[in-house]
Amino acid sequence: MTRVGIVGCGSISHFHHEGYHRAGARVAHVCDLRRDAAEQTAALYGAKATTDYHQLLADPEVDLVSVCTISSAHKEIVLAAIAAGKGVVCEKTLSDNPADSFEMAQAADKAGVFLATAYMKNYFPATQQAMRLLAEMGPVTSLHARTWQPYAMLWEDELHPVLRERPSVIARNYGGGVLVCGGSHILDLIHHIAGRPTRVCGQLQSREGMDVDRQANALLWLRDGGMAHFEAFWHPMRHAGYERNGWDERLEINTPAGRLNLSTVLWDHPTRNGALLVHEDAVSGKTTEYRYPAVNPFDIEMAEMVRRFEAGEPGYPSGWDGYVVDELIATITAGSEQGQVLAMQWRDE
Numbered sequence: 001m002t003r004v005g006i007v008g009c010g011s012i013s014h015f016h017h018e019g020y021h022r023a024g025a026r027v028a029h030v031c032d033l034r035r036d037a038a039e040q041t042a043a044l045y046g047a048k049a050t051t052d053y054h055q056l057l058a059d060p061e062v063d064l065v066s067v068c069t070i071s072s073a074h075k076e077i078v079l080a081a082i083a084a085g086k087g088v089v090c091e092k093t094l095s096d097n098p099a100d101s102f103e104m105a106q107a108a109d110k111a112g113v114f115l116a117t118a119y120m121k122n123y124f125p126a127t128q129q130a131m132r133l134l135a136e137m138g139p140v141t142s143l144h145a146r147t148w149q150p151y152a153m154l155w156e157d158e159l160h161p162v163l164r165e166r167p168s169v170i171a172r173n174y175g176g177g178v179l180v181c182g183g184s185h186i187l188d189l190i191h192h193i194a195g196r197p198t199r200v201c202g203q204l205q206s207r208e209g210m211d212v213d214r215q216a217n218a219l220l221w222l223r224d225g226g227m228a229h230f231e232a233f234w235h236p237m238r239h240a241g242y243e244r245n246g247w248d249e250r251l252e253i254n255t256p257a258g259r260l261n262l263s264t265v266l267w268d269h270p271t272r273n274g275a276l277l278v279h280e281d282a283v284s285g286k287t288t289e290y291r292y293p294a295v296n297p298f299d300i301e302m303a304e305m306v307r308r309f310e311a312g313e314p315g316y317p318s319g320w321d322g323y324v325v326d327e328l329i330a331t332i333t334a335g336s337e338q339g340q341v342l343a344m345q346w347r348d349e
């Protein structure tokens with residue numbers, strides 16, 4: 001049985017430890033700088049609690065470590081876990097810059113250690129079915145990928161005081177705005193669907209007084225000649241989207257063989273509705289709707305992480321996948337600042 005350690009017992013960590021527990025792994029040791037948070041989580045599983053992650057990494061009863069701290073703290077903890085020979089599942093984004101993420105992916109390879117980046121949207125059954133269909137559909141010619149997320153506070157007449165702090169609470173906790181928070185998931189999906197883009201043109205937009213982006217757009221030149229249109233937006237409409245709750249995250253993927261439309265569901269309440277996939281077959285004219293039960297993708301993800309770790313298979317998404325997203329975020333941001341189309345410079349090519 002895999003024995004798991006959790007570093008960081010904040011909001012996302014619940015999805016990790018509950019997912020591991022349901023998958024039959026043992027949550028053995030947990031850590032948070034806030035002792036009460038560590039102890040509360042530990043009490044759920046009869047696990048050990050610490051405020052010092054080095055103690056958790058020194059524990060021979062920990063095989064696999066989930067890193068659930070804010071992204072700026074990932075690198076130090078992930079590199080220490082790799083050095084300790086532990087398998088690692090790191091929350092997204094892998095780090096807050098591509099140079100660090102590259103170093104982390106490289107370190108895991110060199111040590112022969114399992115490293116995964118937890119982009120859980122790959123584990124919606126609808127996403128997995130899309131990937132299976134795409135394998136037979138030929139190269140992507142055109143991809144429209146968007147994440148629109150409701151964030152009414154950013155549209156109030158007066159900017160909220162916490163957003164006027166420097167850095168703002170969003171910048172401090174997430175290292176960026178909607179591009180980093182929501183857009184990273186979509187960039188990860190674009191990469192899995194169509195490979196590494198070759199060029200990007202980015203545009204970030206905010207409002208006066210905010211230190212992070214509220215809207216991010218990009219055109220991405222795809223490896224096989226197609227184009228991806230990307231938009232991440234914290235918008236004010238409470239009832240937009242497939243679930244009519246303001247969450248409006250959709251990918252339209254076109255190939256010569258047909259079209260896939262994928263709609264995901266509100267990330268932290270995934271068990272209200274199932275993600276939806278619609279396949280339009282360009283040859284037969286047949287349209288197929290894949291309606292799945294409302295499942296928690298984190299549960300599927302954690303079970304798959306444990307299975308892969310035990311089987312000696314690579315993490316999925318891997319550390320390298322995490323690096324790709326962070327390189328795309330940096331290049332979209334640089335392209336927006338420079339007002340230019342930029343060629344992607346992949347550090348491992």
Ligand SMILES: NC(=O)c1ccc[n+]([C@@H]2O[C@H](COP(=O)([O-])OP(=O)(O)OC[C@H]3O[C@@H](n4cnc5c(N)ncnc54)[C@H](O)[C@@H]3O)[C@@H](O)[C@H]2O)c1
Nearest residue numbers: 008009010011012032033034068069070071073091092093
């Ligand atoms: N997959 C998703 O959709 C998704 C959604 C939200 C957040 N996230 C990611 O999850 C991560 C955590 O976000 P969150 O919202 O849970 O943040 P959070 O602030 O709620 O929790 C982070 C916890 O880590 C602890 N911590 C920080 N540094 C530490 C250290 N050195 N040692 C031990 N504990 C430490 C903090 O005390 C806090 O309890 C971020 O990387 C974020 O990008 C992913």
